[in-house]
Amino acid sequence: MDLEVELSNLTSSQSDFEAMSSKIKTINSDVNSSYIKNLSDTEISSLAEGLISNINRLEKAYDNSNRWFANYTSELSDLEKALSTLSGPNMQKPEAFSKNFLDLFTKATIPMITTAAKKARAEEKALLASHLRAYQHTDKEGLAGDFYIVKTKIPVEEYEAYLQQNKMYQNAGLLGSQCMLLSQYYASDMLRGKATSKTDMKELSGAPAVKMNEGITSPTEDAVLEYVYREVNEGNPVVLQVTQKETATKGWRHLVTVVGYDKSVKSAKDLTPDKILVLDCVDGKIQKLSERNRRLYNQNKKYLAYGPTETFKASIQA
Secondary structure, eight states: OOOOEEHHHHHHHHHHHHHHHHHHHHHHHHHHTSGGGGOTTSTTHHHHHHHHHHHHHHHHHHHHHHHHHHHHHHHHHHHHHHHHTOOOTTOOOOSOOSSEEOSHHHHHHSSSOOOHHHHHHHHHHHHHHHTEEEEEEEOTTSOEEEEEEEOOSSOHHHHHHHHHHHTOSGGGTSSTTOHHHHHHHHHHHHHHTOOOOHHHHHTTOSOHHHHSOEEEEESSHHHHHHHHHHHHHTTOOEEEEEEOSSOGGGTOEEEEEEEEEETTOOSGGGOOTTTEEEEETTTTEEEEGGGGTOOBOOBTTBEEEEEOOHHHHHHHHO
């Protein structure tokens, strides 16, 4: 098990300990100067002596513990500083030991000093190398952000360009009332590596609903977001039920194709409309879910998300 030490927390606790030790000293001093010291020749002298003895022991225990704790935090701080300047022919200088001293045992013993930042980058590289890649998105306000986007057989940007060139989105008159089906087309096309023609989409051929209908319905957003996060991390676009731009109060819904998330996201709990990247079938463009004022939509007390079926995934991996 890793030993995790937060030096700032220890320092704060040490100060509390020192204050308690000082308080015990004050109590003991008050007892020693009180009337109880004059009870040695009375019938209750044994009680008085026992009380004084116990308070003396308590003061000594607090004093010893306080000095040990102070030495411990001081030596740990010195060790942190020493490790941060450690060098050698087969070592690299640690990059950050400012506040959190994580995984102390490993950092002190392994040949290559590894920091939390390096570990995070290693995990990031593994994620990028498998199913996601880096993508920079500039929103309609001109603000750029770093995202992860799914690695599909047809790159998301290439598919977006295909949609724009052929005007294959709702605002251009394609499947105006079929946002779920259109989002399923988008996802299945990118995954299988073959773009459906505009004519075939108009004729509703290709059965995208059969390929993209394995997912989750839940009364909570958390369960749906957990599913979305997991599927995207596996490189799969996800069809997500969301609100229409300005009609949430009227009970209308929309569906989009989730293709990525903000680089700052570390878990499903971090997914918010401004951190979810989608290919929106209303205009066929890559955008944050928040750019059209969308959020997850609850229809009949259920949220919804669809991903590729196991059969479809097996067919495109063959």
